[in-house]
Amino acid sequence: MISETSGAASKELAIEQALIDLEAAWSEIELEVVTLATMKASRFVKAFEKTVDYWERALSHIMETIEMILQVQRQWMYLENIFLGEDIRKQLPKESAEFDIINVDWKTLMTTLNGDKNARRGTHKDGLLEKLTTMNTKLEEIQKSLDMYLETKRQIFPRFYFLSNDDLLEILGQSKNPPAVQPHMNKCFDNIKALQMKPVAGAVNKLEAIGMESSEGEIVPFGSPVLLEGPVEAWLCDVERTMRWTLREILKNCKISLKKMITKREKWVKEWPGQMTITA
Structure with a gap:
């Protein structure tokens, strides 16, 4: 009985120490996905179930936010080069104005995130994920308008389909x-x-x-x-x-x-x- 209790205590101590290490690791943006999954599978996790659940939700939110940041970044980088051209801006004035707004918001957002390099704090700012999702949706709409614009040019001069x-x-x-x-x-x-x-x-x-x-x-x-x-x-x-x-x-x-x-x-x-x- 003593041996079993001692063994359980040791296992719980290992989980507790891993959770402490995990929390410390966020400041260096080290996502301990495998460690967290191993903890949840352990029969000794009961005492720390709430803490593990918290980190699981936090990790999920961080991963989702980072993925959305990268997605917005890809679209923003592609469209920024396009809307630098005056001719394109004249042809697509509405989309240009919408992109200008997103451009300012994106740069402000990146400046804010760069000011606090802690992944947990940075990605858990109020409304951040929702704002990124909205930006992504608007960028997709701008991309669709751009594709339609290019299609009209190709219909006038079909050899543009080769490009x-x-x-x-x-x-x-x-x-x-x-x-x-x-x-x-x-x-x-x-x-x-x-x-x-x-x-x-x-x-x-x-x-x-x-x-x-x-x-x-x-x-x-x-x-x-x-x-x-x-x-x-x-x-x-x-x-x-x-x-x-x-x-x-x-x-x-x-x-x-x-x-x-x-x-x-x-x-x-x-x-x-x-x-x-x-x-x-």
């Missing part, structure tokens, strides 16, 4: 800077490395596309220049139409030239774009 959201946002965010579209041309048009651009005569800060260049360096001049002005999806549609029209006209003339140069095939091949000679 990731990040690439498309980069293009839309610099719609007033046509050269910024150049790195993405080969994703929109197969083997098109770049557009040949030049300033519009007599105009300030206006460019026009006068041709296209392949990855091999072959340049095909357009039949007529394309003004690169306005929404990027609009002038890219103009570029695509001009590409088709130019190639159709070149193919027509290429076939006529072939009939005249039957005996000079090598010279004919060198005078016309490769795609047209193959097709002709």
Whole structure:
């Protein structure tokens, strides 16, 4: 009997000491999940049941809050870069205003949490989890609006479906800077490395596309220049139409030239774009 009582007391002492250590560990943000689970499974936990239950709830709340913080942080970091662009802000004024409010609240919240690095105290501030949940919901709504905005652009210029959201946002965010579209041309048009651009005569800060260049360096001049002005999806549609029209006209003339140069095939091949000679 004495031995059994002594053994039980020793087990209870071990649990009590572990709880003390656990409480001390929170200041260093050490989550003793396995230790707590082991305690609850012990038949000697009865004397400390309320304390163990408290820590179980506290741990659950801390984990839930931290998870929500990370979730909000991921969305905030992604959207912050997007709403730094003036063009996007003009296109989505309502969402921009909503993000600005969340941006201020998020930075204030992070400053507060950074001021007290104790996980238990920090995550148990009144209304913190509810506020984070609300921020997360609003950020998701902003993301949906952004996705719908990108979808409208893709419907106007379907080749945008070849681009990731990040690439498309980069293009839309610099719609007033046509050269910024150049790195993405080969994703929109197969083997098109770049557009040949030049300033519009007599105009300030206006460019026009006068041709296209392949990855091999072959340049095909357009039949007529394309003004690169306005929404990027609009002038890219103009570029695509001009590409088709130019190639159709070149193919027509290429076939006529072939009939005249039957005996000079090598010279004919060198005078016309490769795609047209193959097709002709």
